[in-house]
Amino acid sequence: MIELNGALEGLTEEQVLEILQAGVGEDLLSGPDVLISGGDDAALLRCSGSYLLSTDTMIENHDYVDRWPNETEQPAHSVAFKAIAQNVSDINAMGAETTGIFLSLSLPSNTTRQWLYEFGQGLQAACHKLGATRAVLAGGDLGIAEEVTITVTVTGEPGTDVLRRDTARPGDSVYVCGNLGTAAAALQHLLSNDTSELPLPKNTQFYPEPPLWAGPAAVQAGARCGMDLSDGLVRDIRRILRASSAASGQKLGVTLDVDALQPWLEPLTILGQRHGANPWTWVLNGGEDYALLTIASQHVQLPESFVKVGTIIETDQKDAVLFESTTNPELAAAQEALTIELGGWDHFA
Numbered sequence: 001m002i003e004l005n006g007a008l009e010g011l012t013e014e015q016v017l018e019i020l021q022a023g024v025g026e027d028l029l030s031g032p033d034v035l036i037s038g039g040d041d042a043a044l045l046r047c048s049g050s051y052l053l054s055t056d057t058m059i060e061n062h063d064y065v066d067r068w069p070n071e072t073e074q075p076a077h078s079v080a081f082k083a084i085a086q087n088v089s090d091i092n093a094m095g096a097e098t099t100g101i102f103l104s105l106s107l108p109s110n111t112t113r114q115w116l117y118e119f120g121q122g123l124q125a126a127c128h129k130l131g132a133t134r135a136v137l138a139g140g141d142l143g144i145a146e147e148v149t150i151t152v153t154v155t156g157e158p159g160t161d162v163l164r165r166d167t168a169r170p171g172d173s174v175y176v177c178g179n180l181g182t183a184a185a186a187l188q189h190l191l192s193n194d195t196s197e198l199p200l201p202k203n204t205q206f207y208p209e210p211p212l213w214a215g216p217a218a219v220q221a222g223a224r225c226g227m228d229l230s231d232g233l234v235r236d237i238r239r240i241l242r243a244s245s246a247a248s249g250q251k252l253g254v255t256l257d258v259d260a261l262q263p264w265l266e267p268l269t270i271l272g273q274r275h276g277a278n279p280w281t282w283v284l285n286g287g288e289d290y291a292l293l294t295i296a297s298q299h300v301q302l303p304e305s306f307v308k309v310g311t312i313i314e315t316d317q318k319d320a321v322l323f324e325s326t327t328n329p330e331l332a333a334a335q336e337a338l339t340i341e342l343g344g345w346d347h348f349a
Helices: 013-024 076-092 114-129 182-189 214-221 231-246 258-275 279-285 332-339
Strands: 034-036 052-059 097-105 135-143 149-160 173-177 226-230 251-256 291-296 307-314 321-324
Touching: 013 114, 013 135, 034 231, 052 076, 052 226, 076 114, 076 214, 076 226, 097 114, 135 149, 135 332, 173 332, 182 258, 182 279, 214 291, 226 231, 226 332, 231 251, 231 279, 231 321, 251 258, 258 279, 258 332, 321 332
Parallel strands: 097 135, 251 321
Antiparallel strands: 052 149, 097 149, 173 291, 173 307, 226 291, 251 307
C-alpha cells in the first residue's frame, strides 16, 4: 500500500519512483514497441529503420504556477497532462505516432506525495484521452530542485513519409485541425483578477487536445507539409513560409479566410468582452492549443475535420499574411489583431 500522506522529504529515490509509478499505472509502463524499459541503464526500443525524437521542458513559475493571479489552482494532474500533450503533439506534427516517453522530473523536497501521485495519474490520462495508444513511459530520471522541472522526451515512428515545413508551394491549401485561441483566452483569464468561472467549453491551457490521429491521416492522404500550432497561427505559418521560401526560391505568403476562421472566434466572444480584448488576437496569435496546421496541394483530399483556412500565394512581400472576405464584418478586427504584439508564445520574451 502506497502512503500518500506527507512530503517527499526523507524518501529514497526508489520510494519516490514507486509513488510516481503507482499514479501512472501498469499499462503505461510496457508495450510492444519498448523491448526493455525502466530498470535497466537504458531503454531498448523497436525501430523499423528511422524514428523521430522530440523534447520539451516545463518549469514551475515560468510555464505554469500552482496558483494563478485570479486564484485558480492548477492541479498536478493538469501539469502532467500538458507536459505529455505538448510532446506527443510534436510527433503528430511530423505525421507519426509516439512510441516512447522519457521523463526527467526534479522536485523540491517539500513536494507532497499526493501531488506526485496525481502527476503520475495525469501522465496516464493524457496518453489515454489523447489517443497515444502506443506510448510507453520507458525511462527517465528523478532529482531535487528548487522548483518543479519537467523534461519530457518522446520517440515516434513515422509512416510512409513525414510532414515537413519546407514543402509549401503557391496554390497549396492551408488547413487547421484542432482548437484555435482557447488556450490563449484561458491564459488571459488566469492572469487577470477575474475570479469568476472561465466561460469556455474547456480549458485547453490546462488540458490541451492535440488531434493525434490527424498527423498520420494527413500523410496517408498525401500531405507533406505541416507543423503543430504551439506558438500561434500567424507566427507558426510564417515559419512554414520562411522554410518553404528558402527551399523553393520563391517569396511565399498566405491568404487567410476570415469566414473559415469564424467558428473558432465565436466561443471566445464573451470572454473577449469581459476582458476588453479583441478575440482575434487569441485565434491568430495565441499558442498552446497544439492544433495541426497542414499545407496540401489542391488534389489532396483531407478528412472533414481538417478545415481549409487559406491559400499559399507568391508575393513580393516576404512572409505576407493577408485576409480575404467578401461579407464578414470581422475582417477589420482580424486585420487589427495582426498589429497587436501578442504574436504567439516566445520562451525568451
